[in-house]
Amino acid sequence: MICGKNATRFSLNNAMRRAAGFNGSALPTGPGEKVICLKNDNALGLLNGMFVRLDDIEQVDDEHFRAVVTSEEGELIGGKNAKGKANKLPMYAGHFLDHETLDLERDERDWRIKKRLVEATFGWAITCHKAQGSQWENVIVIDDGWGHSREQRAQWLYTAITRRK
DSSP: OOOSSSHHHHHHHHHHHHHHHHOOSSSSSTTTOOOOOOOOOOOOOOOOTOOEEEEEEEEEESSEEEEEEEOOOOOSSSSSSSOBBBBOEEOOOOOTTTTTSSSSTTTHHHHHHHHSSEEEOOSSSHHHHHHHTOSSOOOBBOOOOSSSSSSHHHHHHHHHHTTTT
């Protein structure tokens, strides 16, 4: 689902999580959760806008958790340790927590913490801005009135609609 506003994205992601049975936690709970990367990490092979799967999730503190990360194709990201077990990557929790309680000061406060963590968020619904450059077989465009001018709105709708292959 592609929408224009973050408020719409939060609402849609929360509704989709409830419908899929992932209620009760502000953080991802495991396989089946739609998660999208928000920042490139070349060393790990993570790209902004890439969908990933999180497994074996463990909460570390209020700012982060750790999880085994795989690509949509099932490829392990982050490698294995000396014992042959998948490495758990440190994940920033703030973008997920904003779905429960939006904290407008979180970015400013957590910028140092985020530098050393993988940044991702729920990806059931994404903004058109995040969808740019990607295409999918099936796309639902949620017209939430984004755009400050008629021209800007037309450009937004064109970008959103053309995300379908």
